[in-house]
Amino acid sequence: MTTNEKTLAEQDDLTIFMLVKTMPEWLAMPVEERFGHFQRYVTxxxxxxxxxxxxxxxxxxxxSARVTDVWMWEAKSRHAYELIVEELRETPLWDRFFSIVEILAGVENAYARNYDREAVSA
Structure with missing residues (x-):
């Protein structure tokens, strides 16, 4: 793999913040049942x-009253993340037990990488 190919592959990394809100049906379930759904669909x-x-x-x-949870996805492959979303959409977690309020995707330190600079961080 050339240096340019390696740099492009590294740039496929993506962090996604999925802002969700629990629905009344979810909250009405016993805690054990909720964990069971995560074991069945997410695990x-x-x-x-x-x-x-x-x-x-x-x-x-x-x-926050608008968003009850943030699901942070760290993906080495954008396509793999897309496949997970496709599969999640086929479960009751998506828009039945949880309302997907917003999806925010970002690339960590892309500004620095794009300008060939060292990232500013603390």
Whole structure:
């Protein structure tokens, strides 16, 4: 792989912030049932794409009424992330148990990389 090809491959990394809101049907379920749905629908997807996609879940209901959770997806492959979304859309998690409020995708330090500069961070 040439240096240019390696740089282009690295630029495929993507972080996606999926802002979601729990629906009344979800909140009406016992906690064990909620965890069961994640085990049934999310765990197999994370295992299937474990080499290319990672998910972290942040609770925000303490500080926001519009969004109750942020699902942060870290993808080494944009296509793998797209495939996960396609599969999630076929489950009751998508727009039944959770309302997908907004999806924000970003590339960490793209500005620095695009200008061949060192990223500013603390």
């Amino acid at each position: 197999p997807l994370l295992k299937k794409y474990e080499q290319t996609v990672r998910c972290r879940i942040f609770d925000t209901e303490f500080y």
